[in-house]
Amino acid sequence: MKITRARALGTCFGVRDAIEAALDPAFKGDLTIVGQLVHNPQTVQKLRDHGVQMVDSLDDEIESRNVMITAHGTAESVKEKLSDRGFTVYDASCPLVLRVHTAVRRLVSEGWHPVVFGQEKHVEVRGIVGDLEDYTVVGGSGDIEKLAGKARIGIVCQTTHRITEARGILDEIRNRFPEMEVEFVDTVCKPTKDRQSAVEELADDLARGQGVMVVVGGYNSSNTRKLLEVCSERQVTAHHIENEDQLESAWFTGVEHVGITAGTSTPHEVVDAVHVRITELSR
Numbered sequence: 637m638k639i640t641r642a643r644a645l646g647t648c649f650g651v652r653d654a655i656e657a658a659l660d661p662a663f664k665g666d667l668t669i670v671g672q673l674v675h676n677p678q679t680v681q682k683l684r685d686h687g688v689q690m691v692d693s694l695d696d697e698i699e700s701r702n703v704m705i706t707a708h709g710t711a712e713s714v715k716e717k718l719s720d721r722g723f724t725v726y727d728a729s730c731p732l733v734l735r736v737h738t739a740v741r742r743l744v745s746e747g748w749h750p751v752v753f754g755q756e757k758h759v760e761v762r763g764i765v766g767d768l769e770d771y772t773v774v775g776g777s778g779d780i781e782k783l784a785g786k787a788r789i790g791i792v793c794q795t796t797h798r799i800t801e802a803r804g805i806l807d808e809i810r811n812r813f814p815e816m817e818v819e820f821v822d823t824v825c826k827p828t829k830d831r832q833s834a835v836e837e838l839a840d841d842l843a844r845g846q847g848v849m850v851v852v853g854g855y856n857s858s859n860t861r862k863l864l865e866v867c868s869e870r871q872v873t874a875h876h877i878e879n880e881d882q883l884e885s886a887w888f889t890g891v892e893h894v895g896i897t898a899g900t901s902t903p904h905e906v907v908d909a910v911h912v913r914i915t916e917l918s919r
């Protein structure tokens with residue numbers, strides 16, 4: 637059985653740098669992360685093992701002096717609130733998320749109504765819109781009517797959005813509101829684009845050879861779900877797992893080609909362990 641890894645997969649530099657920062661021994665266990673730093677259970681456990689505490693929101697009790705903002709970023713007002721409460725704030729926001737914040741500030745200053753293509757409740761999107769008085773989040777075609785009556789809209793994307801989907805919605809907006817002025821800033825990050833194009837290539841290969849894909853990533857990871865969507869569109873069977881223990885030998889019976897891909901918060905050692913386990917199961 638042939639096993640192929642997607643040519644780009646797993647942890648991106650933004651997540652890697654944030655994890656390294658949180659594991660810095662200088663914190664001596666005196667650190668709380670607000671929100672999930674990464675959507676990966678093994679990494680979350682490693683952080684806990686290093687004494688890092690995690691809370692879901694600012695309303696939760698924080699016992700450390702140091703507080704870390706996740707790679708997904710947050711609103712300036714949130715950082716100010718934390719400082720006002722006496723915490724020392726460490727900002728592990730990915731520079732490519734901060735690029736989205738900068739793009740939105742520029743659009744607003746130029747008089748565009750800010751629009752974000754993304755998931756309304758996702759922490760990254762909450763951070764992008766958190767300081768805005770007026771904005772619209774478009775999760776899909778069903779949200780386009782929310783833009784009725786706007787004269788000028790400036791659009792950015794959640795960094796992990798599928799760029800093909802974003803361009804499709806953009807076309808729908810232009811067709812539905814031909815009079816509307818639209819400025820689009822492509823803020824899907826390069827690591828996401830690389831992983832999306834790599835999984836598309838591999839899924840096309842698997843579709844030709846009746847192969848199956850194994851997608852490794854947290855069940856609550858947005859970008860991992862996008863990798864599964866790519867497989868589903870090509871009618872390639874995909875199995876979503878968080879670690880190698882969840883692999884089932886029956887998935888590979890009679891299969892000649894297995895592809896492996898992984899979301900941007902999946903550590904490379906987890907991908908390696910999955911690869912080894914599939915090799916064992918194929919014997």
Ligand code: SF4
Nearest residue numbers: 648650730732795825
């Ligand atoms: S997915 Fe992109 S924006 Fe998000 S942390 Fe990784 S590199 Fe940064």
